Amino acid sequence: MDIRVQQESFDLGAEANAFAARQAGMGAVVTFTGIVRDLEGGLDAMEIEHYPGMTESALTGIAEEAARRWQIGDALILHRYGRLTADELIMMVATASRHRADAFQAAEFLMDYLKSRAPFWKKEVTRAGEGWVAARDEDEDALSRW
């Protein structure tokens, strides 16, 4: 398991390659990447706050739960905090398994859980002002399928 919470950006290709390269006997690697969107136009920044200490333990717990539910050989969760601008990478997950179904499902599980169970909060800073992003009911509902 590789859990990282950091301010600096990351190289998606390099991370995916390094993750794939350290697997043995895994036939599948799935990656997901989240990117800052500027849906309305006018986004100056996305500020991400987190709870140091709890963030790392919550992400570790979510990754361990994924490893209990699916046959995955490894998982990576990398999530940024601080001030980001449109089109910057926010986070990524990667999972490795012998067959692709486990890696796909575990990656979706990681995403669903870290959206509403890892202590991150997003604030959008736009030309019109700033506001905290509200949690969406769909994100909470998504947990019920697991």
Next chain:
Amino acid sequence: MDVLYFAWVRERIGHPKDRVETRAATVRDLVEELRAREDRYAAAFADLSALRVAVDQELSDFDAPLGDAREVAFFPPMTGG
């Protein structure tokens, strides 16, 4: 005990952390004590359904006993990913 605030809860209260001496038995009792401090606390804790709580960095609920908790954090629903 340390009481931490994040996101708009921190903004509404005006600082990220309080050190409190309390005999509150549950999270809800602690919230009542905080509400009584000042208007900005009452405003931050006006609607508990809009808040989440962690006790010693584990997600918890408002009826949870505090026991020997060293750190309680209040924040809005999380928006990671």
